[in-house]
Structures are given as C-alpha cells and as structure tokens.
Amino acid sequence: MPQHIKRLIGVFAVFILFFLVLQQVLKPDSFGELGHFRAKAIYENSLRPMHYTVADSCTKCHKDIRIDKDLGFHIKLKCEVCHGPALAHSLYAGNFKDKELPDSLTLYKPGERKDCAICHELNAARIKIQFDTLNTTMVHQIDVLTHHPFDPKTKVPFKCIECHNPHQP
Amino acid sequence: MNDETTKLSRRDFFKTGTVLAGGVALATASLIPYDGLLFASEAPGAKGKWYGIGIDINKCIGCGKCANACKIENNVPRDPFYFRSWVEQYTIKNDGAILVESPNGGIDGFKQAAPTADIYKSFFVPKMCNHCAKSPCTQVCPVGATFETEEGIVLVDEEYCIGCRYCVQACPYGCRYIHPEKGTVDKCTLCFHRLKKGLQPACFEICPTEARIFGDLNDPHSKINYFLKNHTCMVVKPHLNTGSKLFYNALSPEVR
Numbered sequence: 001m002p003q004h005i006k007r008l009i010g011v012f013a014v015f016i017l018f019f020l021v022l023q024q025v026l027k028p029d030s031f032g033e034l035g036h037f038r039a040k041a042i043y044e045n046s047l048r049p050m051h052y053t054v055a056d057s058c059t060k061c062h063k064d065i066r067i068d069k070d071l072g073f074h075i076k077l078k079c080e081v082c083h084g085p086a087l088a089h090s091l092y093a094g095n096f097k098d099k100e101l102p103d104s105l106t107l108y109k110p111g112e113r114k115d116c117a118i119c120h121e122l123n124a125a126r127i128k129i130q131f132d133t134l135n136t137t138m139v140h141q142i143d144v145l146t147h148h149p150f151d152p153k154t155k156v157p158f159k160c161i162e163c164h165n166p167h168q169p
Numbered sequence: 170m171n172d173e174t175t176k177l178s179r180r181d182f183f184k185t186g187t188v189l190a191g192g193v194a195l196a197t198a199s200l201i202p203y204d205g206l207l208f209a210s211e212a213p214g215a216k217g218k219w220y221g222i223g224i225d226i227n228k229c230i231g232c233g234k235c236a237n238a239c240k241i242e243n244n245v246p247r248d249p250f251y252f253r254s255w256v257e258q259y260t261i262k263n264d265g266a267i268l269v270e271s272p273n274g275g276i277d278g279f280k281q282a283a284p285t286a287d288i289y290k291s292f293f294v295p296k297m298c299n300h301c302a303k304s305p306c307t308q309v310c311p312v313g314a315t316f317e318t319e320e321g322i323v324l325v326d327e328e329y330c331i332g333c334r335y336c337v338q339a340c341p342y343g344c345r346y347i348h349p350e351k352g353t354v355d356k357c358t359l360c361f362h363r364l365k366k367g368l369q370p371a372c373f374e375i376c377p378t379e380a381r382i383f384g385d386l387n388d389p390h391s392k393i394n395y396f397l398k399n400h401t402c403m404v405v406k407p408h409l410n411t412g413s414k415l416f417y418n419a420l421s422p423e424v425r
Contacts, residue, residue, distance in 0.1 A: 028329065037316035041326035045358055046365040051242045052374055077377045081234050085241050118278040119232045119377065125258055125279065125291040126230050139230045139378070 051085035058090060065167050072168035073140075082115070082166065083107040116160040117144045218320045220359060221386040221414040223396040224295055226421075228380035231256055231293035233275030235372035235381065239297075240276070242360060242371035249273040251346050253357040254297040254372050258282060259423060261289045267423050294417070294424050295381070297372070298323060298344040298357035299404065302412030306336040306345060306356075315354070321386075321414060322359050330354050341409050359383075386414070 033039035055078045059066045062079075069075060080086055089105045096105065110116070122141045150157045160166075239254040240247060249272075256275030260268040260282040268282045275293075282291070304323050307315050314330040317323050330353035337345045337354060348355040360370035368374070373383045384393035393416075396402070402416035405424060417424075 031313070034319070035316055036313040038313075038326050038329055041314075041316075041329065042318055042324065042361075044326075044328070045324050045361045048243070048358075048362040050363060050366075050368075052238060052363075052371045054368055054374065076379060078375060080238075081232075081375050081377050085238075114278070118234075119230055121278065123231065123279060123281045123291075124285050124288045125260070125281070125293050 050087055052080055053085075053087040053090050055079065058086070061090075061094060068165070068167045072165075074167065074169055082110045110166075111159055111161050113144060113157075113160055116164075116166075120144075217387070218385045219387045220300065220321050220364075221384065221393045221397075221416065222297070222300065222359075223382035223393050223400075223402065223416045223418065225380045225382070225396070225400070225418045226292055226294060227419045228378045229256070229293040229295055230378055230380075231258060231275060231279050232377060233278060234375050234377065235295055236274040237276045238371040238375040239357075242363075243358070245355070246349055248349075251349070251355075253344070253355070254295070256293055256295045258291070258293055259421065260291045261421075261423060262287050263289045290421075292419075292421070294420075295372075296342065296344070297415065298359070299342055299411065299413035299415040300357075300359060302414060303410065305339045305341060305409075305411060309335045309339040311335065315356075320364075322361060322364075323356070324358055324361060325354055325356055327351065327353050327355075341406055341411065342413075 028038055030039040031037070034042075058079045065079075069077070069079075084107055086107055089101075089107055093101060093105050096102070119139055120142055122143045126139055126141055148158050148163065233256050236252060236255045239245065239252075243253060245251050245253055252274045254274075255271055256279075257269055257271045258275070258279045260270075262268070262283055264287075270279075270282060272279070279293070281288075300321060300323050302317070302321060304317060307317055307323060310316075311333060312329060312331055314326040315323065315336055316326070332347060332352045332354065334347060334354070337347065345354050345356045347353070360368075360372075363370055363374075369383060373381045382392050382396045384391035386393060388394065396418070397416060400418040402418050403420040404411075404413040404416060405420070406413075
C-alpha cells in the first residue's frame with residue numbers, strides 16, 4: 001500500500017472518531033428511541049394546559065339549564081359553544097355559591113344580536129335541505145336586519161333573548 | 170482519456186449489464202405499491218390506536234366556533250394570520266366563477282359572498298391538519314423536530330425546532346405557521362394534551378352540528394369508521410399521495 005494512502009486512512013479514522021464523539025455529545029437524550037426525533041417530545045406535547053372542559057361537566061351544578069336545553073332546539077349545542085372555555089369555572093365556581101363570581105371565573109353571556117347571527121344569519125352556504133336521513137342538520141335562518149329589529153312602539157332595538165330563551169329557543 | 174479503461178470486452182459488457190438490470194428489477198420488486206385504501210383501514214404495521222378525522226361538509230353551518238375554540242385551547246395568537254384550524258366559504262356562481270373567502274378564519278362569522286340569484290352552490294369547508302400518514306412536512310425537517318407518533322398524529326418538538334420554515338413550505342394544505350413569539354413552527358396537534366386525558370380535541374368537542382367526527386380507524390366500531398362506511402368520503406389533493414387521514418363527506422372538486 002502506498003504511503004500516502006496509509007496516511008489518508010489515518011486522517012479519516014481520526015475524523016470519523018471525532019465525529020462520532022461529537023454526535024454522542026450533541027445528541028439530545030431520548031433522540032432516536034422511536035424514530036428520527038426526541039421521544040420525550042411526545043410527552044412534552046401532552047403536558048399543555050387545557051381550557052375547554054367536556055359537555056357533561058356543567059350538568060353537576062346547572063342541572064335545570066341542561067334539562068331546559070335538552071328539551072329545546074338547541075339540544076346539540078354544547079354549553080361552551082356560547083359561553084366560551086369553562087374548565088376553570090367548572091372546577092372552582094362551586095366555592096362561590098350565592099356570591100359574586102371573581103372576574104377570572106365569570107363566563108361570557110352571549111346576549112347580543114350578532115352572537116346569535118353567527119349561526120342563524122341568512123346565508124346560501126348554510127344547509128337548508130336534509131341530506132342525511134340518520135341525523136338531520138339544518139339550521140333555521142333569519143334575516144337579522146328584518147327579523148324583529150326593534151320594538152314597533154318604543155323603537156328600542158330588541159335583543160334576540162328578549163323573545164327567545166337562549167337555552168330553549 | 171486512457172484507451173484501456175474505455176475499451177470494454179463483450180463478456181464484461183454482458184456481465185455488468187446483467188448485474189445492473191437484475192439489481193434494478195430486484196429493487197423495484199421490493200417496493201410496495203401505494204394502496205389508497207391502506208390508510209383508511211389500519212396503520213401500516215401498527216397496533217393500537219390510529220386516529221382519523223371526518224368532516225361532513227353537508228352539516229357545517231360555518232359558525233367558526235371550531236376555529237375560535239382551537240385558538241383559545243392552544244394559545245394561538247389572535248391575529249388573523251395564524252390558524253391551526255379555520256373555515257373557508259366557497260361560492261360557485263352561475264357563470265362558473267369560484268369565490269373562496271375566510272375572513273379571520275370564520276371566527277367572526279361569514280357574509281354571503283354574492284346575491285342569492287347569482288349563486289349556483291355555496292358551502293363551508295372547515296380545514297385543519299390532515300395528519301398525513303406519509304407527511305411531506307415531516308420528511309423535509311432537517312433536524313427531526315417534527316414527526317409522526319404511533320397513533321398517526323403529526324407533532325412538533327418545540328424545543329428542538331430551529332424555525333427554518335421548510336415544513337411550512339412543504340405542507341400542501343397550508344396547515345403550519347411560524348409562531349411569532351416562540352419563533353418555532355406551530356401546528357394542529359389534534360389537541361394531543363386532551364387526547365391523552367381521554368377527551369376529544371376542542372374543535373370536535375365544540376361543534377354544534379356534529380359535522381366533525383373523530384376516532385380510531387383501527388376500531389371497527391368507532392364513530393369514524395361508521396362515518397366512512399356510510400358516506401362517500403374523499404381527501405383533499407389525493408393525487409399528492411400524502412396518506413391524508415382527514416376525510417370529507419360531499420367534497421367538491423373545487424376545494425383545494
């Protein structure tokens with residue numbers, strides 16, 4: 001074997017060794033256990049905080065409203081669709097019976113016209129035909145501008161919830 | 170060039186030729202042809218859960234509550250350019266023009282795009298990460314900061330991401346963005362933190378018309394398998410062969 005090849009082999013061996021050591025030092029732990037990524041990242045991803053709870057958790061304290069809702073057209077709507085994320089509320093509001101709720105636990109009460117319009121405003125894209133015979137979905141639509149906009153006598157603008165109970169419309 | 174190396178005897182030519190041809194034939198035989206139904210039934214070689222998503226366009230009323238819930242649950246910036254999940258309104262007019270709009274991802278509701286007399290058809294398409302089984306986005310990551318879990322969920326390793334934006338470019342569905350504060354990429358995790366507690370992802374939890382269905386494709390009795398059996402479902406951009414696991418019922422060919 002020529003002399004220069006031998007030297008080259010030596011140099012390469014040193015380089016490769018150096019690289020392997022560097023790789024061991026720089027590689028984060030748990031990398032490569034399940035694939036080309038840090039296996040710990042899966043666990044870290046599961047640690048994020050929650051904000052929404054589950055539909056049934058309101059029933060414990062607001063049974064009457066749940067019963068009302070389940071008898072009406074809004075049966076499929078979850079409470080959090082209208083009231084917003086309520087995990088903290090459903091965990092801690094029990095301590096404030098017959099007291100003012102602190103700001104962090106009060107929930108949004110969507111009483112404005114635009115809150116209902118988000119689902120009920122007239123729009124050609126909303127479904128009007130029954131496609132699915134198993135589960136019917138069609139949302140009744142109204143023209144928010146002309147559907148009882150204000151009191152005919154006093155001319156005061158109406159809110160939807162003055163005529164419709166939001167929990168049992 | 171040296172004459173000796175370029176001259177090839179007839180025997181040598183056949184020898185190397187046969188070896189090469191045989192090698193190519195062997196290599197192609199060992200490739201598995203793509204089976205479109207593979208990902209709808211079970212994970213390639215995986216046991217346990219294999220999550221899939223179904224969206225029924227016929228049921229979506231475009232309230233945008235899913236997009237809103239997603240932002241709150243996952244602390245996505247409120248600015249109208251960052252979305253993990255959003256809703257688009259498609260309007261196809263009588264003259265063939267296609268209007269697509271998504272004002273603030275649909276969070277503030279939609280306005281009808283054209284007068285009713287001009288509209289041939291119109292519908293809402295909720296969009297989110299397809300959690301592809303052969304994700305183009307995970308393949309391009311230079312550092313291994315994004316990956317598919319055994320359950321078929323595509324996740325991002327925030328600690329390890331270098332913010333190079335390759336995956337943002339690679340995703341054919343536009344489901345990734347760079348988080349303005351963290352500087353790393355962010356995407357739908359199918360609410361992995363809720364899944365691990367046995368709950369539904371926030372957008373599925375909140376949907377008022379049950380247009381979103383989610384479940385385990387490996388479980389023959391799951392909601393998603395019932396949905397797939399009873400509807401003619403389609404994925405977006407099937408020609409890209411991404412192994413997408415987001416199945417739409419009543420998907421129009423205009424949707425892209």
